[in-house]
Amino acid sequence: MSKCEQCIIKQFNSLKHLSREELVRVSACKTSKFIKKGEPLFEEGERINGVFCIKDGVCKVSKMSENGRNQIISLIKKGDLIGERSLISDEPSNLTAVALNDMEVCFVPKDEIMRDLEKNPNFTMSVLKDMAKTLKKSDNVIVEMAQKTVKQRLAETLIRLKEKFDVNDDGIINLQLSREDFANIVGTATESAIRLLSDFKKKGLVEFKGKEIKILNTQELEKIAQGF
Amino acid sequence: MSKCEQCIIKQFNSLKHLSREELVRVSACKTSKFIKKGEPLFEEGERINGVFCIKDGVCKVSKMSENGRNQIISLIKKGDLIGERSLISDEPSNLTAVALNDMEVCFVPKDEIMRDLEKNPNFTMSVLKDMAKTLKKSDNVIVEMAQKTVKQRLAETLIRLKEKFDVNDDGIINLQLSREDFANIVGTATESAIRLLSDFKKKGLVEFKGKEIKILNTQELEKIAQGF
DNA sequence: GTTAAAATATGATATATGTCAGCTTTTTTG
DNA sequence: CAAAAAAGCTGACATATATCATATTTTAAC
Numbered sequence: 001m002s003k004c005e006q007c008i009i010k011q012f013n014s015l016k017h018l019s020r021e022e023l024v025r026v027s028a029c030k031t032s033k034f035i036k037k038g039e040p041l042f043e044e045g046e047r048i049n050g051v052f053c054i055k056d057g058v059c060k061v062s063k064m065s066e067n068g069r070n071q072i073i074s075l076i077k078k079g080d081l082i083g084e085r086s087l088i089s090d091e092p093s094n095l096t097a098v099a100l101n102d103m104e105v106c107f108v109p110k111d112e113i114m115r116d117l118e119k120n121p122n123f124t125m126s127v128l129k130d131m132a133k134t135l136k137k138s139d140n141v142i143v144e145m146a147q148k149t150v151k152q153r154l155a156e157t158l159i160r161l162k163e164k165f166d167v168n169d170d171g172i173i174n175l176q177l178s179r180e181d182f183a184n185i186v187g188t189a190t191e192s193a194i195r196l197l198s199d200f201k202k203k204g205l206v207e208f209k210g211k212e213i214k215i216l217n218t219q220e221l222e223k224i225a226q227g228f
Numbered sequence: 229m230s231k232c233e234q235c236i237i238k239q240f241n242s243l244k245h246l247s248r249e250e251l252v253r254v255s256a257c258k259t260s261k262f263i264k265k266g267e268p269l270f271e272e273g274e275r276i277n278g279v280f281c282i283k284d285g286v287c288k289v290s291k292m293s294e295n296g297r298n299q300i301i302s303l304i305k306k307g308d309l310i311g312e313r314s315l316i317s318d319e320p321s322n323l324t325a326v327a328l329n330d331m332e333v334c335f336v337p338k339d340e341i342m343r344d345l346e347k348n349p350n351f352t353m354s355v356l357k358d359m360a361k362t363l364k365k366s367d368n369v370i371v372e373m374a375q376k377t378v379k380q381r382l383a384e385t386l387i388r389l390k391e392k393f394d395v396n397d398d399g400i401i402n403l404q405l406s407r408e409d410f411a412n413i414v415g416t417a418t419e420s421a422i423r424l425l426s427d428f429k430k431k432g433l434v435e436f437k438g439k440e441i442k443i444l445n446t447q448e449l450e451k452i453a454q455g456f
Numbered sequence: 457g458t459t460a461a462a463a464t465a466t467g468a469t470a471t472a473t474g475t476c477a478g479c480t481t482t483t484t485t486g
Numbered sequence: 487c488a489a490a491a492a493a494g495c496t497g498a499c500a501t502a503t504a505t506c507a508t509a510t511t512t513t514a515a516c
Contacts, residue, residue: 063367065375066454073367088353089360094367117353121346124356125316128345131359132317138366139291139301139322145373146415147293150473179494187374189474194495210482226294378503407464417504422465438512 003027004106009055012079014126022116022123030108035059041097041105042083048093050109051083057103058165058175061095062184072184073141075100075164075175084127087113100175145187148227153186154196155224158206162215176211231255232334237283240307242354250344250351258336263287269325269333270311276321278337279311285331286393286403289323290412300412301369303328303392303403312355315341328403373415376455381414382424383452386434390443404439 004027010016018026032055035041041059042048054076061082062072073095076082086093087110117124144153166174177185183193200206205221207214215221232255238244246254260283263269269287270276282304289310290300301323304310314321315338345352372381394402405413411421428434433449435442443449 063371065371067375069375071371071374073370085360085363088356089364091364094364117356118349121349121352124349124352125345128316128352128356128359131356131363132313135313135359135363135366136317136319136322138363138370142301142366142369142373143291143293143299145370146299147295147297190493191475191495192473194493195473198495418463419465419505420503422463423503426465 002032004030007055009053009079013053013081014123014130015053015081017122017126018116018120022120026108026112026116029112030106033105033107035099035103035105037099037101039099041099041103042093043096044094045092048083048086050107051081051087051113053106053108054078054080054082055104055106057105058100059097059103060100060181060184061097063095070184071187072181077165081130084113085131088117100177100181148225150186150188150192151196151199152225152227154182154188154193155200155221157182157185158200158213158215159218159221159225161213162218171214171216172209173213173215175213177213178211230260232258235283237281237307241281241309242351242358243281243309245350245354246344246348250348254336254340254344257340258334261333261335263327263331263333265327265329267327269327269331270321271324272322273320276311276314278335279309279315279341281334281336282306282308282310283332283334285333286328287325287331288328288409288412289325291323298412299415300409305393309358312341313359316345328405328409376453378414378416378420379424379427380453380455382410382416382421383428383449385410385413386428386441386443387446387449387453389441390446399442399444400437401441401443403441405441406439 004010004015004023005020010018010023015023015026035057041052044064056078058075058077059082060072061074061076062070065071076097082097083093117127144156148156161173161175161177168174179194179197180190182197183190186193197206197208200221201208203220205215205217205224207216232238232243232251233248238246238251243251243254263285269280272292284306286303286305287310288300289302289304290298293299304325310325311321345355372384376384389401389403389405396402407422407425408418410425411418414421425434425436428449429436431448433443433445433452435444
């Protein structure tokens with residue numbers, strides 16, 4: 001199994017603040033997992049008891065509403081950590097994470113992370129900063145959900161996908177989402193998402209080949225997101 | 229000026245984890261402020277450079293949407309801390325806080341808090357836990373905003389107000405909100421909020437005397453919040 | 457206390473979005 | 487490869503909510 005000390009992935013998250021010694025300890029207790037597309041990394045109500053470091057792949061993090069509909073809260077990708085929150089608040093997860101493509105993740109058990117949080121202020125501070133950043137993003141999402149129309153949110157989502165995930169030579173975004181996923185991100189009915197996406201397509205703003213997405217006119221999408 | 233070491237308010241927040249020595253230092257550099265109803269505690273874009281500890285009163289924390297409408301993200305009351313986030317991420321505030329009634333707050337400058345965060349792991353851990361909790365709540369709000377109707381959200385809001393703020397002998401909630409505030413909490417037009425509130429009133433679920441709110445039927449409101 | 461301003465209320469109407477139903481295409485499974 | 491299942495698409499219709507206009511009541515200002 002690969003060693004954390006030598007793993008480049010940690011550069012993308014708070015684990016980079018651990019000392020060599022600490023990393024060796026993490027490495028000794030961590031386990032590797034491969035999650036296939038469509039399979040859960042963890043589910044609502046489950047005790048995670050550790051932190052996942054995403055080595056490769058993407059997962060959708062969602063939550064069931066009382067109405068029985070699924071809301072995707074965020075997309076987590078290579079380099080991200082997930083699970084710190086439940087660990088810190090010592091509660092079962094309030095979220096479900098499902099792989100959107102084949103994933104490779106490392107799992108570090110709770111005790112090791114807690115120990116590092118207590119002993120290494122740099123690490124703790126980094127986790128704290130990360131949370132502050134996430135909280136800020138959450139505020140933005142709340143405002144967006146509360147104030148923007150479905151069309152605005154969908155345009156916004158497309159722009160963000162392009163920014164967050166790589167685009168290949170043909171301009172195709174390196175992530176495949178179903179229409180239902182889109183609906184669950186913006187918080188609408190699948191049919192509405194389908195209709196609006198094909199609207200965007202008709203207007204020449206995006207192109208779809210199956211689930212491949214290519215953004216043709218970011219500027220116009222931005223205008224729509226802003227309400228024009 | 230009163231001393232932090234002797235202040236009971238700190239029992240309600242992370243400051244309770246500071247040592248006597250640390251509290252004495254905090255006390256020495258803190259300032260007291262009185263904010264009148266309607267006045268801002270701080271505004272979007274402002275560098276706060278410290279943390280506020282709310283000694284008395286309530287404020288609404290909001291953010292402007294691109295559509296030009298105000299969204300209230302949360303209500304902060306006696307005992308709460310506010311400002312840690314901007315301090316930790318070292319950025320100007322993304323939020324505005326406006327007093328809903330006369331407030332008394334203490335302001336502790338950044339340097340002192342940062343010093344405590346670096347030196348006192350208990351304090352840091354407490355702040356971390358607090359953030360994890362807020363993040364969880366944010367997830368819930370996002371799901372609610374994305375998936376529930378305005379009516380559901382309004383019912384939910386009324387229930388939460390009753391839980392969060394004291395109720396006097398006559399059953400009246402100890403917080404006055406305008407119809408516009410209600411609209412800005414649930415993310416709707418003021419007219420819609422007015423209509424729905426008077427609907428609830430007609431159905432005997434709530435009672436209004438001006439801005440005084442009395443909840444008459446929590447159970448029924450809960451049903452509405454859940455979509456019945 | 458009178459006037460002006462703000463908040464609340466209500467009606468009419470337009471529009472966005474949800475829901476249901478049926479159909480086609482794509483993907484999965486054996 | 488065939489059959490079944492899932493995903494995508496489209497139309498018709500119902501409904502929630504926004505918007506605009508106007509009236510009334512409450513609060514603030516002089």
